[in-house]
Amino acid sequence: MSKCGVSMVVEPGSTEITKTGAWRTFVPVVDHDECIKCSLCEIFCPDSCMHQVDGNFVPDLEYCKGCGICAHECPRGAIEMVLEEK
Amino acid sequence: MKKVVEGSYAIADSVRCCLPDVVSVYPITPQTHIVEHISEFVANGELDCEYINVDSEFSSLSSLIGASAAGARTYTSTTSQGLALMFEVLYNVSGMRLPVVMTTVNRSLSAPLSIWNDQQDATGARDSGWIQIYAENVQEAMDLTPQLYMISEDPKILTPSMSCMDGFILTHVYEPVEFLDKDLICEILPPFQPEHVLDPENPMTFGAFTDPSWFTEFKYLQYKAMENALAKIEEVDKVFEETFGRGYGGLVDTYEADDAEIMLVAMGSIVGTMKDAIDEMRSEGIKVGLVKVRSYRPFPTDALMKALKDASVIVVIEKDLSMGYQSALLTDIKGAFYNTQMRTPILGFSAGLGGRDIAKRHIKKMVETASKVKDESLETVQEFEIFDVKPECL
Amino acid sequence: MEESLFAPGHRACAGCGMPIAIKLVLDAAGPNTIVASPTGCLEVTSTPFPESSWKVPWIHSLFENPASVASGIEVALKKFGKSDVNLLVIGGDGSTFDIGIGSISGMFDRGHNITYVCYDNEAYMNTGVQRSGSTPFFAKTTTTPIGKESLGNPVRKKDMPAIAVAHGAPYVATASIAYPTDLRRKVKRSLEIDGPAYIQINAPCITGWSYADGDTIEQARVVVETCLYPLYEYVNGELAGVKKVRHQRPVEDYLKAQGRYKHLFKMEGGEEYIAKIQAIADKNAEKFGLLD
Numbered sequence: 022m023s024k025c026g027v028s029m030v031v032e033p034g035s036t037e038i039t040k041t042g043a044w045r046t047f048v049p050v051v052d053h054d055e056c057i058k059c060s061l062c063e064i065f066c067p068d069s070c071m072h073q074v075d076g077n078f079v080p081d082l083e084y085c086k087g088c089g090i091c092a093h094e095c096p097r098g099a100i101e102m103v104l105e106e107k
Numbered sequence: 108m109k110k111v112v113e114g115s116y117a118i119a120d121s122v123r124c125c126l127p128d129v130v131s132v133y134p135i136t137p138q139t140h141i142v143e144h145i146s147e148f149v150a151n152g153e154l155d156c157e158y159i160n161v162d163s164e165f166s167s168l169s170s171l172i173g174a175s176a177a178g179a180r181t182y183t184s185t186t187s188q189g190l191a192l193m194f195e196v197l198y199n200v201s202g203m204r205l206p207v208v209m210t211t212v213n214r215s216l217s218a219p220l221s222i223w224n225d226q227q228d229a230t231g232a233r234d235s236g237w238i239q240i241y242a243e244n245v246q247e248a249m250d251l252t253p254q255l256y257m258i259s260e261d262p263k264i265l266t267p268s269m270s271c272m273d274g275f276i277l278t279h280v281y282e283p284v285e286f287l288d289k290d291l292i293c294e295i296l297p298p299f300q301p302e303h304v305l306d307p308e309n310p311m312t313f314g315a316f317t318d319p320s321w322f323t324e325f326k327y328l329q330y331k332a333m334e335n336a337l338a339k340i341e342e343v344d345k346v347f348e349e350t351f352g353r354g355y356g357g358l359v360d361t362y363e364a365d366d367a368e369i370m371l372v373a374m375g376s377i378v379g380t381m382k383d384a385i386d387e388m389r390s391e392g393i394k395v396g397l398v399k400v401r402s403y404r405p406f407p408t409d410a411l412m413k414a415l416k417d418a419s420v421i422v423v424i425e426k427d428l429s430m431g432y433q434s435a436l437l438t439d440i441k442g443a444f445y446n447t448q449m450r451t452p453i454l455g456f457s458a459g460l461g462g463r464d465i466a467k468r469h470i471k472k473m474v475e476t477a478s479k480v481k482d483e484s485l486e487t488v489q490e491f492e493i494f495d496v497k498p499e500c501l
Numbered sequence: 502m503e504e505s506l507f508a509p510g511h512r513a514c515a516g517c518g519m520p521i522a523i524k525l526v527l528d529a530a531g532p533n534t535i536v537a538s539p540t541g542c543l544e545v546t547s548t549p550f551p552e553s554s555w556k557v558p559w560i561h562s563l564f565e566n567p568a569s570v571a572s573g574i575e576v577a578l579k580k581f582g583k584s585d586v587n588l589l590v591i592g593g594d595g596s597t598f599d600i601g602i603g604s605i606s607g608m609f610d611r612g613h614n615i616t617y618v619c620y621d622n623e624a625y626m627n628t629g630v631q632r633s634g635s636t637p638f639f640a641k642t643t644t645t646p647i648g649k650e651s652l653g654n655p656v657r658k659k660d661m662p663a664i665a666v667a668h669g670a671p672y673v674a675t676a677s678i679a680y681p682t683d684l685r686r687k688v689k690r691s692l693e694i695d696g697p698a699y700i701q702i703n704a705p706c707i708t709g710w711s712y713a714d715g716d717t718i719e720q721a722r723v724v725v726e727t728c729l730y731p732l733y734e735y736v737n738g739e740l741a742g743v744k745k746v747r748h749q750r751p752v753e754d755y756l757k758a759q760g761r762y763k764h765l766f767k768m769e770g771g772e773e774y775i776a777k778i779q780a781i782a783d784k785n786a787e788k789f790g791l792l793d
Contacts, residue, residue, distance in 0.1 A: 156580065161607055166569040166603070166607050169604065179577035181573075307533045307558055314560050
């Protein structure tokens, strides 16, 4: 739908073009051996950017804002928030 | 079929003929009879629509936003305080380009509280992005309903519209009217088929917010659509005349204008009284005529200029005030003509406020004032007057 | 979890509780859903033109009318024979408890088949943390600041679920993002029941409440464990289920973690006000039978 169409409706899911990963200071680092694949990090991520890839939970760094909820909620302490080198 | 009915009943029947999908309803004098009659049609199975009794006028128009976005043809009716309560929603409907059609029964705005007619409510909403067309009599108000759907739902327009009819004067009067034929209406009014609707099969977002980089463009497109409506209103009037044999002149209409030296300008039912007064004045040799403004928004500048170009004096008579500066139609006309060749003196009268009667003798008095301008100059009179104020208040 | 119906790239603060609630609600409702939202944090962060996070049909009109807008959608769909679509309103406490309450009342009164979800962050957050009808006792906001003459919000939190129950809504529940399974179950249940439903979800706001990074779910958990935010369900006006609290935590555990309450720990006589809050928690425990 053209942006200048009369009814000005917006395409679904189009915020995906904005990479909010640029916001973060800390980045989550997952210890996949310690991880028990409970998926709580995925459930609690406000930005829907914890995904299971080949069995492991991996943050989507394009969108991760570094909020730290996953690290805080991981029942095994398998996620650490690390100051990101830029 | 011609029948004598209450004005409100006639309007309700015209809505019935347009097959709305959703009608929202809230009571307020003097429009309530319209929605009561519609509810009777629904209750008797004569109109298959969803009819919702809402909690306020704010909700009645808001619910139509949802319904219209879901693809429904929608209708509501209100007046005065109800229209004022909808103020925020009016802008939202037009900004979202939803072709809602509404009857605005014209009534004065509190304070003081008054249930009687004037045009303050609708003229106060002239900037809200709604098409506004004013009816002179019940037949015209009836005929406006399908016309407004034809205009609003045009994909090049997609602008909500209101038909304006004077409260009590046109809603509670009993007049003979020619009822509309539903099948004929269906021939000239196609079903409402918007390009985008709220539909899980094709999800879209309606009503995103804009920052400064996009807002202007939305408004530009709305403005252009209003300009497109000028031609569409004329076109629809012609189609309606071909189908039903009744035409109303399009954007404006004239009466006894050909050799008129004094031209009166007005909107709504007052035009009927003015025509009678003009007939009497004509028989006395006074060369007076009138322009009836049907479309107030979009504003018919060219049509008005054409109709008024030969007048020596123009007199605008309207039922509203713009506190702090004269009145709406008057200042719009003066503004429209300023940059043109028109240098005709323009007088303004704000009359009939809060239902104060405007009789033929009052029109004649205004024409007397205009004659003074014609014979002498504009400086000899008050160029703007609130008419018929009690002497003890002056 | 399947791919979320609420796309990333939205502008919610890092660690915001609201998008967690939205994700869970949409996950429970599924793609055959239409959502209406009022102006507020959700609307502004999820739909900056020309972008939108919503992968279901979504409409925003004004601040105080999503219940009316949704009512209109519901009847239009009924007219078109499409009543099997899930209809949700998802809005914040400002719109729900205050300015939109008239529209909501009408929606409940008319009995529309709509689930109204309130994400409750206990203030007008989008405009910068002003007090709303949902703001609890003594919380600091910009319009109930702390000063010589003021202790924060001077009145109790409005009992919005009770208002929904009083309207005869057949399903009313409170929920928390700390208990996602419970939240999803409640959303699903509300959509199965015919008629209007109200679900109020406690959704901590890191910006407005001032707590440590990453602590959002913890705040949502502790408030339930203190019994300050009881989780319950009403079906047809009767209490039908509660989330039991195994060990009631003192309210201090919750209050001291948040900047909006820290004045209660610094001021003279603050214990009196903390006791008042404790009394609310204890009353909830009793009223809803939260403790064994």
